[in-house]
Amino acid sequence: MAAQKGKAVLIKHGNGASPEVFSTIGGLRSSSITKNDEAVDITNKDSANARELLGGAGIKSITISGSGVFTDSAAEVSLRGEFGAAAFNNYQFVIPDLGTYTGAFMVASLEYAGEYNGEATYNVTFESSGAVTFA
Helix, strand or coil: CCCCCHHHCEEEEECCCCCCCEEECCCEEEEEEEEEECCCECCCCCCCCCCCECCCCCCEEEEEEEEEECCCCHHHHHHHHHCCCCCCEEEEEEECCCEEEEEEEEEEEEEEEECCCCCEEEEEEEEECCCCEEC
């Protein structure tokens, strides 16, 4: 696989319709995805001083985050409405030539900032709920 442009890694917000249409969250400069698989430690006195883990027993989760320039796009307006509402909406994380992660996510944190002589920026973090598919 050839090297990919970072600007092609996208976070997309679903509209909840059927069929669902996803819109790119505008203004992002960086996007990241973190996949977690919690380890379950079953080390005991018979473990010969070596840690033992129970395979397949931990909780899997995905965190998506992004930061960028505030543009007041329709997707950014949706983020503001979803934050604090304890609502789960469908999002996609697109990695070109690799695939797309799709699932229900909650807006876990949303931060705005601005320097006196610079642009307004924002940071957003999403936490998964339920299964996330990869295609």
